[in-house]
Amino acid sequence: MTTPRTPAASPEAAARSIRVLVLSFAGAMAIVAVIAPVLLPPGEADQPPLLLLAGFAAVPLVSLALVHLIGYRADPLDRNDVVRDVADVQAASLRRFLPGHMLRMALAEAPLIALLALGFTLPYGPWPVLAAAGPAIAVLFFIAWPGRRTVRRVADQLEANGARSHLPEAFGHA
Template sequence: MDAWSTSVYLVSMPNSSRPPSAATLTTTVGAMVLSVPLMTFTLYFVLVTDDGFGDFPATWALAILALAVGAYAFCEYVGFRTAPLEHGGEPHEVEAASWMRFTTSTFVRFAVCEAVFLISVPLGIITQSFWIVLVGAALGLALLTWEVWPGPRNQRRFAAALEARGVPSYLPGRPQDHL
């Protein structure tokens, strides 16, 4: 990184311990998570009739619950795994590479968690029950909030995998940012 890029990087985050990639990822994930309640609201007008939300098909609700448990297990056991960082490199390069890998992992976990909601949509249309969509939306939002949101919990979990060889990832921040 040349002097100009370094100065732009440092000026772009004046009193912040978060790199620009962290703010961008948070904004992107927030917009993507917002799609679940928006789609649920839209499907309300498609599936709700004069009779109400329709019957509650418990079998299909249990299928959505099982899918959510599978998505949770995948995210917990596979979603935060990555190859450890190699020794060497400038701190800003290591931090950029860490954020790139964390972002990739976040999008994979997002796809898995959102699948719970997306599968509930056609099931709700087939069963003509808005309840299935509500169950899928509730479980999907819970998973997205817990497993995908790029907060400190998920950053620390991913940083632990990156730092398995003792190389600092700077994902939760650089030491000088916490002084």
């Protein structure tokens, strides 16, 4: 006898929780930007040169490049193992989606954390964080939001052995 599936265990609920996780990370990054002027000591210089501000703003692009190199990897589903129902396949696909998803979010957040730490040592106070916060949040949404592009890239990895992952359907991208 099979046990009934609880709503929290459904692939749709898991997909919703992944979206909430991305929003939580984005909110945390925004809070860091808001409290940086209070948290960081005022800089000796009033404002860094414009070229340096542009450099701070470009730091999140490094994480974007790293994610495109390593962030979409997922172990393919075994073609012979996928004889279960669609919900079980979706659950297995989501379990393989999650480690890469966490890596993408961590890589998106890392530049802001690094610049926060640098804010204590550089003579510019909160400017590194303020310059990079917007681009870092944009990079987070671009690489971690489970939209069609991101889900399809991971699904292609999961389906490399010919098994159908049903991952896009779990996120409502049928």
